[in-house]
Amino acid sequence: MDWPSLKGALGRRLQHFGAATSGNVAIIFAVTLPILLGFAALAAEYGHGLVVQGRNQRIADMAAYSGALVYSATSSQAAMLAAGQRVAKVNGLNPASITMRLGPSPRSSSSQAVEARVDVQQPLYLAPILGVPATLGIVTTAYAQVGGASAACILALDGAKSGVTLSGGTSVTASNCAVSSNNTITVPCGTKITAKAVSYNSAAAPSQPCSGITASAITKVATADPFAGNAGVASANARIATVAAMTGPAGPGVPTVPAGTSIEFGWDQATTKSRATTIGCTASFASNTWTLTCPNGGTYNFGTLTLGGGINLNFNTTGSATTTYNFSGSITTSATVAFGPGKYNVVGNITTNGTTSFGAGTYKLGGSLIAGGGATTTFGAGTFEIAKGIVTGGGTTTSFGAGSFWIGANTTTCNGTGLFSICNTSTLTIPGPSVFKLAAGVSNTGGSTLYLGKDSTQNSFQIGAANTGDALSLGGGSKTYLSDALGTGNVFQLAGHLSAPSGGGSCLVISAAPQHDIKGNFNVAGAVIMGAGVYTIDGYYALGANGGGGSPCNGYTISVQAIGVTIVISGKATPGSGSCLNQAFCVAAGYSNITLTAPDSGDTAKFAVIGPISAANTKGATFAEGGTNGKISGVFYFPNGAISMTGGAGVSGGTSCLQLIGSSVTLAGGTTLASECAMGATGGGGKVTLVQ
Known part of the structure; x- marks a missing residue:
């Protein structure tokens, strides 16, 4: 210092x-x-x-x-x-x-x-x-x-759409799961949501001026699509391309036979006996009944076969199944006629009147099988190739034994509608196990009854479209029963629309089959029992688009009963008018008490309905106009389409679980929506984890 x-x-x-x-x-x-x-x-x-x-x-x-x-x-x-x-x-x-x-x-x-x-x-x-x-x-x-947020059993996915919207005295009940929206939730006075939890992802909290939401938690959070990338959904969607490319079977050709001798079994005994001898057979007459006898195992060439008035015929009824009968013309019967077993090749038509029976065998027709008015016609079991279709007239009863049925299109319209392989205007029964290859579809007109594959589960259906585009066309009050198509190699394929669009009162029972392929729309106005399996529909699914509703079917009054069913819809087409306008899925016009239950196993287990998957297809689903008390158990999945309920419609899971997922969910006009899903939480099923 x-x-x-x-x-x-x-x-x-x-x-x-x-x-x-x-x-x-x-x-x-x-x-x-x-x-x-x-x-x-x-x-x-x-x-x-x-x-x-x-x-x-x-x-x-x-x-x-x-x-x-x-x-x-x-x-x-x-x-x-x-x-x-x-x-x-x-x-x-x-x-x-x-x-x-x-x-x-x-x-x-x-x-x-x-x-x-x-x-x-x-x-x-x-x-x-x-x-x-x-x-x-x-x-x-x-x-x-x-474990995760409460799993949503009602979910509006699209943040750019209207979210979950209620109006007009509607209610949503989801006591054991969440109601979720990736946009807003609107619950005006007079409407209510009761849920385990409610989530939204809009800037503003849910609009509920009268406190219409009852939930243990109301949370602002985004909700992911729980089935994005789901393998079962992807597989079901991929099937649509296969169905779209499907074609119906071609019809059979006309058999080739030599020219034969025409014969009339009439009152001119000498002429009839002479013609029979020329053919290689013998004929005898007693009490207005002709009896034709031909040696077993031979081939006999006829031209045209007819009967005189009041004459009965026994046509080689004791002959063997190896005997061949060629007809270069047609067969026309009346009174009472019985044909024995054998191989029948007919270039023209078989037209029956009165009571006609054919034995078991092989039947190849270049024309049509026509059951005339009031006729009773029966065929034994066998193989049937009919180039120009089957027509049953009013008041007829027609039946076949089990076998193989390859049938082309008629050349005359069925009740003025279209050219079908089967035109039934009365009662037609074909038991199973049978294989059906129908080139031009089936028309079962109003009040008629049709059984295909009856009393068997081992049938196969390949049904093409008529010139109307319909594979199945059903009139009001008709009853149509398609028995099950189970077993190895059997299929259920409609290369055209399933159409019962008006009149109501009809009953349709569809086969159980692992896979139902429908290249067209599913449009009905009466009762439907859908057999178990996956239904891939390359078009739309509409119930009551033009009126109708439930009716007696299989001993019960029902509207739709589908147990163990998944419906996969392409939405390629939609109805052009009415309450189902522009909808890929529609339940309307008095279709109360529908029951739709998803399968418990398989690729689409737990899925009841899968709508269009492509983001480019925004066709939606609607429940409208008195479609009350519907019970859907499983996932109802329209990831890109709006789901709406109007006009007093009601849908629930019954005692099971309904998970409703759409781009938006709208309820209006006194409708009700309920789900009793006990779904726990996403991402862990109720598991508690300390995370921070």
Whole structure:
């Protein structure tokens, strides 16, 4: 240190003092001691604060986990809070120091988590020497994820659409699962939603001016499509391309036979006997009945066969199945006629009147089989190739034995509609097991009854379209029974529309089959029993688009009964008018009490309806005009199409689970929607995990 030069004794003393260093340490120590003590106290008290923070973090962890367990079991936020406060009290904290909140999980915004927050003020005793506040705030937080957000059984996926919208006295009940929207939720006065949880993802909270939402939690969170990338959905959607490319079978050709001798079994006995001899057979006559006998195993060539008025005929009824009968013309019967077994090749038609029976065998017709008005016609079991269709007249009863049926198109319209392979205007029965290859579809006109494959589960159906585009055309009041198509190699294929569009009162029973391929629309106005299996429809599915509704069917009055069924819809076409306008799926016009239950196994297990999957196809689904008390068990999935309910319609899962997913969900006009799904939570089925 440099002191100024001083003279005299005082100067010398001051210089001596300034040069001395023995007391400096003591002075410095005295000056800095309070500061050192303050820092030491600060370190000690802040260190204790870290100890308290660690303890409180463990308490927060336990509280979050305990609260999550309780909420998972009870869905009660009050019980969740009480559980957290008990944990705080047991660990020596004031219960008021802990808060519990249900919200999005920090791990996944689509999941729910219980947040426990412990907030205490730790007193500081020595640190204030340095001017530090007298208390230290210690906050600890923990999150326990509740398996995921409550799984949505009613979900509006598209954030750009209207979300979930109610109006006009409607209600939604989902007591055990969530109602979710990726946009807004609108619940005006007079409407209500009752759900385990409600979630939305709009900027504004759900609109509920009269507090119409009852839920344990209302959360702002995005909800992912739970079936995006689902293998079963992808497989079902891929099948549509296969169905779209499907074609019906071609019709059989005309048999080639030599020219034969025409014969009339009439009152001119000499001529008839002479013609029979020319053919190689013998004929005898007694009591207005002709009997034709031909040696077994031969081939006999006829031209045209006719009968005189009031004449009966026994045509080689004791012959063998190896005998061949060629007809270069046609066969026309009347009165009572019986044909024996054998191989029949007929270039023209077989037209029956009166009572006609044919034995078992092989029948190849280049023309049509025509059952005339009032006729009773029976065929034994066999193989049937009929190039120009089957026509049954009014009041007829026609039946066949089981066999193989390959049938082409008629050349005259069926009741003025179209050219079908089978035109039934009365009663036609074909038992099974049988194989049906019908080039031009089936028309079962109003009031008629048709059985195909009766009393067997081992049938196969390949049915093409008539010139109308219909593979099955059903009139009002008709009854159509297609027996099951199970077993190896059997199929159910319609290369055209299934159409019963008007009149109502009809009954349609469709085969059970692993796969039902329908290249066209499914449009009916009467009762339908859909056999178990997957229905791939390359078009739309409409019930009552033009009126109709339930009717007696199989001993019960029903509208639609489909157990173990998945309906897959392309939406390639939609109805052009009425309440089903532009909808890929529609239930309307009095179709009450429909029952649709998804299968429990297979690629589409738990899926009841799968709508168009392509984002480019936004065709939707509607329940309208008194379609009440519908019960759908399974997933109703329209990821790109709107789902609407109007006009007092009602849909629920019954005692099972309905999961309704659309781009938007709209209820109006006194409709009701209910789901009793006990679905737990997404991403873990109720599992509780400490995540932060």
